[in-house]
Amino acid sequence: MLILGLSAFYHDSAACLVDDGRIVAAAQEERFTRKKHDSGYPEHAIAACLAAAGARAGDIDQVVFYDKPFLKFERLLETYLAFAPRGFRSFRLAIPVWLREKLFQKPLLLARLRTLDPEVDWAARLLFAEHHLSHAAAAFFPSPFEQAVVLTMDGVGEWATTSVGIGRGHNLAIEREIHFPHSLGLLYSAFTYYTGFKVNSGEYKVMGLAPYGEPKYTNAILEYLVDLKPDGSFQLDLDYFDYCTGLTMTNQRFDALFGGPARRPDQPLTQRHMDLAASVQAVLEEAVLRVTRSLAAETGLRNLCLAGGVALNCVANGKILRDGRFERLWIQPAAGDAGGALGAALCAWHLFHGGERQADGRRDAMSGAYLGPAYAHAEIERRLRACGAVFTVVEDDPLLSETVDALEAGQAVGWFQGRMEFGPRALGARSILGDARSPTMQKILNLKVKYRESFRPFAPSILREEVADWFELDVDSPYMLLVADVVPRHRQAMTPEQHALFGIDKLNVPRSSIPAVTHVDYSARIQTVHADLNPRYHALLTAFKARTGCPVLVNTSFNVRGEPIVATPEDAFHCFMGTEIELLVAGNCILRKEDQDPSLKRDYKDAFELD
Amino acid sequence: MPAGAGPQEHDRTVLGKTAIQWSQWRKTEMVSFLTELWRFMAVRKKFWLLPIVVMMALFGGLVVLTQGSAVAPFIYTVF
Numbered sequence: 001m002l003i004l005g006l007s008a009f010y011h012d013s014a015a016c017l018v019d020d021g022r023i024v025a026a027a028q029e030e031r032f033t034r035k036k037h038d039s040g041y042p043e044h045a046i047a048a049c050l051a052a053a054g055a056r057a058g059d060i061d062q063v064v065f066y067d068k069p070f071l072k073f074e075r076l077l078e079t080y081l082a083f084a085p086r087g088f089r090s091f092r093l094a095i096p097v098w099l100r101e102k103l104f105q106k107p108l109l110l111a112r113l114r115t116l117d118p119e120v121d122w123a124a125r126l127l128f129a130e131h132h133l134s135h136a137a138a139a140f141f142p143s144p145f146e147q148a149v150v151l152t153m154d155g156v157g158e159w160a161t162t163s164v165g166i167g168r169g170h171n172l173a174i175e176r177e178i179h180f181p182h183s184l185g186l187l188y189s190a191f192t193y194y195t196g197f198k199v200n201s202g203e204y205k206v207m208g209l210a211p212y213g214e215p216k217y218t219n220a221i222l223e224y225l226v227d228l229k230p231d232g233s234f235q236l237d238l239d240y241f242d243y244c245t246g247l248t249m250t251n252q253r254f255d256a257l258f259g260g261p262a263r264r265p266d267q268p269l270t271q272r273h274m275d276l277a278a279s280v281q282a283v284l285e286e287a288v289l290r291v292t293r294s295l296a297a298e299t300g301l302r303n304l305c306l307a308g309g310v311a312l313n314c315v316a317n318g319k320i321l322r323d324g325r326f327e328r329l330w331i332q333p334a335a336g337d338a339g340g341a342l343g344a345a346l347c348a349w350h351l352f353h354g355g356e357r358q359a360d361g362r363r364d365a366m367s368g369a370y371l372g373p374a375y376a377h378a379e380i381e382r383r384l385r386a387c388g389a390v391f392t393v394v395e396d397d398p399l400l401s402e403t404v405d406a407l408e409a410g411q412a413v414g415w416f417q418g419r420m421e422f423g424p425r426a427l428g429a430r431s432i433l434g435d436a437r438s439p440t441m442q443k444i445l446n447l448k449v450k451y452r453e454s455f456r457p458f459a460p461s462i463l464r465e466e467v468a469d470w471f472e473l474d475v476d477s478p479y480m481l482l483v484a485d486v487v488p489r490h491r492q493a494m495t496p497e498q499h500a501l502f503g504i505d506k507l508n509v510p511r512s513s514i515p516a517v518t519h520v521d522y523s524a525r526i527q528t529v530h531a532d533l534n535p536r537y538h539a540l541l542t543a544f545k546a547r548t549g550c551p552v553l554v555n556t557s558f559n560v561r562g563e564p565i566v567a568t569p570e571d572a573f574h575c576f577m578g579t580e581i582e583l584l585v586a587g588n589c590i591l592r593k594e595d596q597d598p599s600l601k602r603d604y605k606d607a608f609e610l611d
Numbered sequence: 612m613p614a615g616a617g618p619q620e621h622d623r624t625v626l627g628k629t630a631i632q633w634s635q636w637r638k639t640e641m642v643s644f645l646t647e648l649w650r651f652m653a654v655r656k657k658f659w660l661l662p663i664v665v666m667m668a669l670f671g672g673l674v675v676l677t678q679g680s681a682v683a684p685f686i687y688t689v690f
Contacts, residue, residue: 070648071651071655074651074655074657074660077664095667099667104644106640106643106647107640107644110640123640
């Protein structure tokens with residue numbers, strides 16, 4: 001049975017194809033339309049999934065949407081009613097859109113599905129799954145566990161903002177929920193807004209900013225904004241927030257509590273913003289740990305699965321793991337709404353059709369998240385040639401050796417190989433790589449390649465078999481969703497003068513023998529690389545280690561700030577030509593910047609709206 | 612509204628080019644929509660929402676009948 005899962009119309013549209021419970025393909029629409037967080041109907045993603053599966057639209061037995069529009073509309077109406085007459089402006093803007101478009105997602109989906117194949121009775125094949133059930137399904141069903149506690153947390157779905165479920169075999173039941181407007185995700189987003197970043201995409205910047213600050217405002221948050229109970233349940237004081245009735249996240253009382261208005265994006269970041277980031281991060285971690293401790297004690301289960309946007313907070317995830325209440329932790333790599341497409345499809349297979357599930361306790365069912373389109377070598381060559389690229393084609397061994405040469409020389413390398421990743425992280429299929437030992441690599445990549453804020457850290461890829469020698473971690477982390485510290489013997493102590501530095505100035509102080517991937521608090525967001533999941537990337541790291549003794553590389557997504565990660569060889573070439581990436585390795589093609597026609601260079605820095 | 616903080620104006624309908632015209636609706640789909648809405652209110656025991664929905668449909672109809680694009684801000688909790 002072929003099931004198509006869809007996520008669309010809010011943010012991060014995506015499609016996923018599941019064949020008899022096996023995830024065969026998944027992709028986000030933004031990669032094809034080149035519009036970050038694209039919310040449109042995922043027609044390109046659907047086409048890519050069908051192509052990957054070698055299927056036709058008529059072969060699809062079931063289509064499942066990841067959300068229930070009527071339930072969301074009910075929440076909107078009741079919220080406006082509860083706050084009336086406040087919120088009239090928001091109401092006036094929102095309701096016409098709902099009455100014109102959003103309420104009618106079923107006929108809209110049917111109209112679009114008919115364009116795939118007009119002969120099919122799509123109405124008979126279309127199902128809807130609840131938002132948090134989709135998240136929970138994406139967290140549990142692909143996990144390696146036979147049974148687990150499933151915790152999902154995000155901004156808001158229909159009503160739920162936090163849900164707890166129990167997964168056993170092919171069954172999954174949501175046991176309890178916390179409802180809107182009380183939301184940890186929205187609390188974090190409020191601080192994202194207040195510190196001057198874009199809501200729903202800048203949250204990871206707040207997380208990256210937090211280690212520069214002191215959690216000075218934690219008590220204020222816990223005293224005034226959040227009533228956090230011992231079991232981790234919580235209630236927000238809505239007097240400080242504007243999102244129920246207004247067009248912003250926070251209001252004047254929030255400003256007064258934290259000593260000033262929200263930062264505008266063009267204003268500089270100060271120590272106060274770093275302290276605010278540190279504070280909300282500390283509160284989030286405390287809340288999540290209280291929930292997980294309470295669930296571990298209550299259920300007696302030893303496995304935990306996470307999904308929802310909050311599960312992308314890898315610092316909190318690392319703390320859950322180290323807390324040890326759960327023996328094993330698995331996090332859906334597409335934890336945000338894109339992963340809802342995957343969860344919705346799996347809901348239909350396991351819950352609606354009762355399809356069986358195999359969990360071996362070892363490997364998950366995500367295939368390393370390499371679920372997107374791949375390009376054969378001949379196709380890569382053809383496409384690059386059509387772009388006017390100058391390249392050489394080499395065998396595997398010299399390919400690795402030349403790539404290691406470039407990395408060792410401190411060059412930024414574009415790495416385009418195999419199937420595209422599903423989810424927000426580049427995992428060695430659409431990556432920019434660098435030498436983690438270089439003290440200047442972080443700055444070079446941020447300012448000359450990615451064109452992004454200088455405070456943002458980079459993540460390491462490391463051979464799985466070496467991870468415990470370099471980081472305080474000895475479990476699989478193939479999706480870059482766990483943060484752990486560099487082990488003490490690789491750290492470098494700071495001088496008293498360096499200790500006295502504040503905030504971003506500390507970034508320039510090397511903290512370890514792999515400074516490009518070591519944050520100011522010695523932490524790193526780790527990707528373990530596995531020979532069976534990505535053999536070519538594993539071979540590259542092995543070759544780099546053989547040459548340098550270091551099994552670690554900087555791995556950042558193959559894009560610039562505000563751009564979706566590259567999908568095609570053409571995207572990769574354009575990004576290569578628009579930035580200071582010096583070497584592009586696409587399949588077995590090697591492109592050197594100095595060989596390229598200078599007239600093909602693009603102004604890439606301002607080509608994308610900032611995220 | 613500055614880019615990067617909170618709500619931003621979208622210069623297109625929320626569903627973009629995916630929005631459909633009323634003429635694309637099949638009659639059966641309209642009936643099915645109303646039936647499902649009724650069932651939804653029954654299951655959720657939310658018949659008290661009915662007068663509000665009817666009033667909104669009447670006033671909202673004005674917007675729909677204009678056939679203009681429904682431009683809306685991005686509000687996290689609404690969209």
